[in-house]
Amino acid sequence: MLSKKPWLGELSAKADVQTLRDLVSSLDQRLLDSRWDKQRKAVALISDLKADRILCHQAEVSFERDAALSADERERLTSTLRALMPWKKGPFHILGESIDAEWRSDLKWQRLAETVGSLDGQIVGDIGSHNGYFMYRMLAHGARHVIGFEPFAQLWFTFALFQSLYRCEALHFELLGVEHTELFAESFDTLFCLGILYHHTDPVGLLRKMRRAIRPKGRVFIDCQGIEGEAPLSLTPQGRYAGAGGVWFLPTMKTLENWALRAGFTRFERIYSAPLSIEEQRSTAWAPVQSLADFLDPENPQLTREGYPAPYRHYLLIRP
Numbered sequence: 194m195l196s197k198k199p200w201l202g203e204l205s206a207k208a209d210v211q212t213l214r215d216l217v218s219s220l221d222q223r224l225l226d227s228r229w230d231k232q233r234k235a236v237a238l239i240s241d242l243k244a245d246r247i248l249c250h251q252a253e254v255s256f257e258r259d260a261a262l263s264a265d266e267r268e269r270l271t272s273t274l275r276a277l278m279p280w281k282k283g284p285f286h287i288l289g290e291s292i293d294a295e296w297r298s299d300l301k302w303q304r305l306a307e308t309v310g311s312l313d314g315q316i317v318g319d320i321g322s323h324n325g326y327f328m329y330r331m332l333a334h335g336a337r338h339v340i341g342f343e344p345f346a347q348l349w350f351t352f353a354l355f356q357s358l359y360r361c362e363a364l365h366f367e368l369l370g371v372e373h374t375e376l377f378a379e380s381f382d383t384l385f386c387l388g389i390l391y392h393h394t395d396p397v398g399l400l401r402k403m404r405r406a407i408r409p410k411g412r413v414f415i416d417c418q419g420i421e422g423e424a425p426l427s428l429t430p431q432g433r434y435a436g437a438g439g440v441w442f443l444p445t446m447k448t449l450e451n452w453a454l455r456a457g458f459t460r461f462e463r464i465y466s467a468p469l470s471i472e473e474q475r476s477t478a479w480a481p482v483q484s485l486a487d488f489l490d491p492e493n494p495q496l497t498r499e500g501y502p503a504p505y506r507h508y509l510l511i512r513p
């Protein structure tokens with residue numbers, strides 16, 4: 194885990210490679226913390242199980258094996274997968290076990306895929322990569338390296354399980370945050386910033402950092418929770434929003450474009466803008482959590498329980 198970081202050699206000459214090397218090795222120390230013992234043991238429990246192949250170009254990212262699992266192997270697999278619950282992003286299919294996650298992340302990718310097009314030979318960043326679901330979908334578009342930025346150490350172990358089942362040398366999961374993109378000057382061909390900006394107090398500042406992190410012909414895909422309308426406005430909840438803490442600015446699509454404009458981007462392509470549905474985010478057996486339906490007003494699903502407009506999602510492609 195504290196091993197080589199081959200992606201460091203792939204960054205531009207302008208990137209602050211030494212600072213990044215020191216930073217990622219110090220962040221990796223978090224993985225040794227005893228609070229992750231449950232996850233560590235879960236991954237180790239099936240370290241002998243290997244997939245023959247991985248399929249990343251379909252809704253379910255699938256780890257497949259030709260030989261059937263023995264009863265003991267199946268039992269250990271189930272126990273490992275259960276220890277890594279709740280599965281919030283997916284779906285996955287792991288050695289015969291279908292994992293229906295809280296989020297139908299495949300729907301998001303389906304809406305983005307045509308605009309994403311080929312990532313052949315590209316250095317790609319996935320900011321807020323969660324368990325890595327989208328990193329696998331990016332791989333299927335030809336990315337040379339995908340660097341996942343995900344500071345939540347628990348999710349590192351889910352990704353470590355995937356890598357233990359089937360190693361993909363092109364995928365790199367780091368405990369970095371969006372704020373660290375400033376260290377990557379002119380390094381990414383494509384950056385994905387999906388489900389991140391509204392969780393931060395300074396979305397324009399983060400867009401500026403991303404602007405610096407992409408190559409001159411680079412691009413950034415944004416998915417931001419927001420509100421409906423064309424007015425240049427955003428909503429700041431007093432406290433929780435749809436049950437979630439840490440929600441700061443919910444923009445209209447126009448406001449999202451204005452943030453990007455003021456961060457130095459000049460070209461915009463609107464990809465998608467629609468209400469978030471309870472088909473896309475819902476409680477499942479693998480994620481028995483309170484989900485969107487629990488956080489909308491039961492009398493009027495156009496409103497959250499707190500009385501705010503119900504969430505929209507805006508997807509936007511931005512370029513310098």
Ligand SMILES: C[S@@+](CC[C@H](N)C(=O)[O-])C[C@H]1O[C@@H](n2cnc3c(N)ncnc32)[C@H](O)[C@@H]1O
Nearest residue numbers: 320321322323342343344345370371372387388
């Ligand atoms: C709403 S989820 C979005 C996940 C995924 N990108 C998607 O679109 O479904 C936000 C993710 O960002 C991660 N995160 C939290 N703080 C972050 C930070 N400072 N930089 C990058 N990601 C962060 C969270 O742990 C979580 O996995």
